Amino acid sequence: MDVVPQALLPTTRRALLHRLAVGQAEGRTPSLVGAVVRDGRTVWTGARSMFDDHQPTDDVQYRIGSLTKSFVAVLVLRLRDEGLLDLADPLERHLPGTPAGALAVHQLLAHTSGLAAETPGPWWERTPGELRPDLVDVLGEQPVRHPAGRRFHYSNPGYALLGALVARLRGAPWGEVLRREVLEPLGMTRTTLLPQAPHAGGFAVHPWADVMLPEPLEDTGVMAPAGQLWSTAADLCRWAAFLATGDDKVLAPATAAEMRRPATEPSDREWTAGYGLGLQLIRRDGRLLYGHGGSMPGFLASVWVSEADDVAAVTLANVTSGMNTTAIAADLIRIVAEHEPRIPEPWRPLGDVDxxxxxxxxxxxxxxxxxxxxxxxxxxxxxxxxxxxxxxxxxxxxxxxxxxxxxxxxxxxxxxxxxxxxxxxxxxxxxxxxxxxxxxxxxxxVPGGVDPRGWHAGHGYPERFRQVGWAPGSHHRE
Known part of the structure; x- marks a missing residue:
């Protein structure tokens, strides 16, 4: 008997819809779609729109921005698992001729390469991709801003390089490789490089007045691996389920788990943010979440997973700025976890024990x-x-x-x-x-040995203190 109901309780669904409605109203976005995954299944979807009689469904495409990076990372890790590269390899070994050739593949994945955060002007997200036909156009004359491996520095051009790496080693455009090796096996038929109807239009909302401005929808060309993809709430629920468990058709569970481990182990147990191999990590409400956020002109998106709760959430909005889809997704996870906490597996004894x-x-x-x-x-x-x-x-x-x-x-x-x-x-x-x-x-x-007298009450210790220049009651060396 399944002790976890597949459908959420009415009170939980009401709380999720309320959070989505507050997010759409306070964030002043034309529309906001949310979805929740539990136990690998989509258990709730909801939407709010500025049109009372026209709520987007979970099949409407939105641009997902930097969520694209998590897809590119999976392609790179597939190459590693097949033995076609090592994450420690310098980029030059597989993609020669770039100014970033000395950087390691894993540094590009984890944003520790020291590469510049953005391309040389103009603003790549709002300009046609043909303005940057080559990789050298996205790197500039001095692409490295920090010593490699020293610090986390988010880099969009770094993922343009990784997309080109995938294309070179597979002998096909990275988007075609993605469709063939990842999207089709996972059933993500509504995730594409360019929008396909039905899809939302992107808007900017004036910061001081309730008026809107349409945003341009550009094909970003060689920068596409940094933020090109369009997807739906239904497809991203499949993606969240994959990130949580892996899928042998695409990526082994152990490699999926590798993606969500911090690339550099935080020294503070209470760390609040980190980055793995293509995945962001954050702490919200006392729980650790992994996933990614994304933004492009006119769009915001988030996918976050709580491993401890076995709950994931998706949020998609068609507005440039002014709202926090990550905070809303984290709240959707919290609501489910608090209203319907995960029922633990029953205790069972081990089998044959050595x-x-x-x-x-x-x-x-x-x-x-x-x-x-x-x-x-x-x-x-x-x-x-x-x-x-x-x-x-x-x-x-x-x-x-x-x-x-x-x-x-x-x-x-x-x-x-x-x-x-x-x-x-x-x-x-x-x-x-x-x-x-x-x-x-x-x-x-015990290295160094142990006093032959063993443990005792401390008789004779004053003499021992004097041997090292200290005695009880003194505050300085003799």
């Missing part, structure tokens, strides 16, 4: 800092700090009997179980950090 692994579970100590080790499915281990501070991490099992860190400080580091001659576990080694069953025991496993 007794040697089971014996590793329980308390461990790094020095005097307490941790606990838990056994998870597929021989995975989870190390959790029990003190006020500590480095927790999950580890996946490797064929050679070690484990690799998946997150936190120990991401990519190797965990080994060091055993005594009799086969009993002596200690854990994680990248040279030693964890023992008791604080600083056994002494032979």
């Amino acid at each position: 007794q040697e692994l089971l014996a590793l579970t329980g308390p461990w100590y790094w020095g005097a800092a307490p941790f606990t080790l838990r056994l998870r499915a597929d021989r995975a281990l989870e190390l959790t700090a029990l003190g006020a501070v500590g480095r927790s991490s999950r580890f996946s099992a490797e064929p050679d009997g070690t484990w690799t860190g998946l997150d936190g400080y120990y991401t990519g580091e190797r965990l080994r179980v060091v055993r005594n001659a009799d086969g009993a576990a002596s200690h854990l080694d994680i990248g040279s950090f030693v964890l023992t069953r008791q604080p600083y025991e056994p002494p032979t496993a």
Whole structure:
């Protein structure tokens, strides 16, 4: 029996429609479309328009701007997964002849290449693409503004380069590759490079008066990979479901998960924004969301996914500025999560358990800092700090009997179980950090050794303090 209803409750639907209506009214947009995905299915769509009797459906196209970048990133990662490139490769290896040839592919994906944010004038989003027929026209004479790899600096030209990279390695225009390799397998038949009826027209709304101005609709040419695509709420719900789980027809689940990990691990646990490989990451209302926002003259768009809630939201508007589609999408997610919280999977015991692994579970100590080790499915281990501070991490099992860190400080580091001659576990080694069953025991496993007197009440410590130039009560070295 499915304990999660496929349809949302009437009170939830009413709250979602209210949020959409407030967004359209306060954002002063001609129209606003919203949709919600839960458990991989579209469970709600809604729309508000300046015409009472003409609400757009989820099949009406809107321009989605920089959401296009997430599609381009998928094409690049497909090339990587097929072995046609390495993300560490310099661009020159696969796309020779550009001023950005020394930059790595992953730096372009994650906006850490240092490339300029925009093209040399004129404003590329409002001018015909034929004004920039070549890549050199979108880079300018000095395209690099920051040392590569040093900082996040959003770059639209960087994704123009990635689109050209895809075209060169596939031997076909990037848009054709996208249609063949991604859109058709996912059933996204209403996502196109150029608008197809029915589609919305784009408008600017005067900041100080309720009047509108039509925006031009240009084909941006070589800059198209940065923001050209048109799509619908129905298609973007399919895209959100794909981003959440991957699809072996397009991208393996593990690679989809790689996209949504921060390209550079934030040092602050409370970080509020980051960027993965073609996906933005933000924190809203205490939850982590991944997806992307987009804007082009006349249009705003957002797709955001909450992995913890298994809820995603889409918002599309036909206005240049003045509203925040990301905030509205985040609110749609929050409303569903609060009104109808995710029902967790029932607890089930593990299958056959390796007794040697089971014996590793329980308390461990790094020095005097307490941790606990838990056994998870597929021989995975989870190390959790029990003190006020500590480095927790999950580890996946490797064929050679070690484990690799998946997150936190120990991401990519190797965990080994060091055993005594009799086969009993002596200690854990994680990248040279030693964890023992008791604080600083056994002494032979602890780097630097342990005082032979062991733990005691501190008799004789004043003499020890004097040896290092400090004594209780003093505030300076002798």
